[in-house]
Amino acid sequence: MKKPAIDPLSSKLFTVSFFQGIGVGIWTFLSIFMLDLGGTGLHVGLLAFIPGLASTFMQMAWGRLGDRIGYSWRTVSMGFLVTSILSIPVLMSTRPWQLILASSFQALVGSMLEVATTVRFAEVLEPSKRARFMGIYNPLGFAGNICGSFAAGLLIPSIGYQYTFLGYTLMNLLVFLLIMNTLSSPSDSKYSFISLLRMAFAELKSSLGNLPLVFKEGGAYTNWCVGMSVRGFGIAMFGPVLTIYLVNILKATKPQIGAFNSIAFAMRLAGGPPLGVVVDKYGPKRVMMIGVFLAFLHPLVFMVVPEVAYLIPVYALSGLYWAFINSSWFAWQMNLIPKRRGLYTGVLGFINGLSWAFGPLVGGFLGDNVSLMISAVISACLILAGLILVSKVPENSQT
Numbered sequence: 001m002k003k004p005a006i007d008p009l010s011s012k013l014f015t016v017s018f019f020q021g022i023g024v025g026i027w028t029f030l031s032i033f034m035l036d037l038g039g040t041g042l043h044v045g046l047l048a049f050i051p052g053l054a055s056t057f058m059q060m061a062w063g064r065l066g067d068r069i070g071y072s073w074r075t076v077s078m079g080f081l082v083t084s085i086l087s088i089p090v091l092m093s094t095r096p097w098q099l100i101l102a103s104s105f106q107a108l109v110g111s112m113l114e115v116a117t118t119v120r121f122a123e124v125l126e127p128s129k130r131a132r133f134m135g136i137y138n139p140l141g142f143a144g145n146i147c148g149s150f151a152a153g154l155l156i157p158s159i160g161y162q163y164t165f166l167g168y169t170l171m172n173l174l175v176f177l178l179i180m181n182t183l184s185s186p187s188d189s190k191y192s193f194i195s196l197l198r199m200a201f202a203e204l205k206s207s208l209g210n211l212p213l214v215f216k217e218g219g220a221y222t223n224w225c226v227g228m229s230v231r232g233f234g235i236a237m238f239g240p241v242l243t244i245y246l247v248n249i250l251k252a253t254k255p256q257i258g259a260f261n262s263i264a265f266a267m268r269l270a271g272g273p274p275l276g277v278v279v280d281k282y283g284p285k286r287v288m289m290i291g292v293f294l295a296f297l298h299p300l301v302f303m304v305v306p307e308v309a310y311l312i313p314v315y316a317l318s319g320l321y322w323a324f325i326n327s328s329w330f331a332w333q334m335n336l337i338p339k340r341r342g343l344y345t346g347v348l349g350f351i352n353g354l355s356w357a358f359g360p361l362v363g364g365f366l367g368d369n370v371s372l373m374i375s376a377v378i379s380a381c382l383i384l385a386g387l388i389l390v391s392k393v394p395e396n397s398q399t
Helices: 008-027 030-036 041-069 073-091 096-109 112-124 127-182 193-209 211-218 220-249 254-282 285-302 308-336 341-369 372-391
Strands: none
Touching (some): 030 041, 041 096, 041 220, 041 341, 127 254, 211 220, 211 341, 220 372, 254 308, 285 308, 341 372
16 A cells, blocks of 8 residues: 555645744734834844743753653643743733833743654654655745735734734644644653643753863854854844834835745745755755855845845845755754764754844844944844854764
């Protein structure tokens, strides 16, 4: 009997990716929401910094806990449920500081989701087909991003941010129900989320205390994490600059922003599947290097755009570099990661999380007080530094 092209597990995960992507596409307007609440570039930076910092310090704790008790699909589903519930205070915010605090609490409590999902993928995906799977999984998420971002751009002027952001709440709730009803099994862990959170906080002190030893034992994987995180700092630093330039200088409208985001997501969608095949056949390193180089060009090109119409190819470039990075990320990470996958997934979350927390804060501060162009140039230089560091990391831990 001929084996189906897509197995039942993959088809369910692909559906999860699409619905999650819709929610993420809607949530991309959070920084625009901040500006419309009267926030500054620094506020936009803080919106990424404080939630990012709150999540970052929990990553290794969740990783250590996962190595000790294991993560199940039920655990992953609880992460989506908590994220859905805690999005309500975020969308009800009426002041910049309220938005920052509500987002920070959501990030802190929901920080388990990324670690648990990565660990589950490492356990269930066949190593020789990981990149091919991610080459479909990620683009379906990007297809959802297109739908969510485009819809949000049209809906926000008509019904406002709160009702539009409810779409994010509902998408996360839908994913929770989907995983619980199609992937979770009676043998899954029965820990309540409160119990998991309490155990994770208990792991936090040990996680930070053992950090130097963990870094040393990580070898090539640690070096890869550092290089990718320097790259991440540069990309994250450009976020507030992009938002300020787009809204305050170029005067882009909400539908235009939604359309531009959709163009970027469409490039990810188109590039992901063929790049996944390339990664499985030839390895992830060269694909990643191309993606990071394109990311280096992005801030420099963006800041010389004279008017909104010229942003179409720039957003296409953004989508293209993310297609290269996303297609090769998981495969290269799994090639290098040590046996304690939960812990070392948390290590990446910790280092990279610090980059994505501090990057927007620095970018927003420089954009407000120095120069948007200077901030963009520094961002590009940091991405280039990350490219140089990553180029020195082997493709496999055995290399």
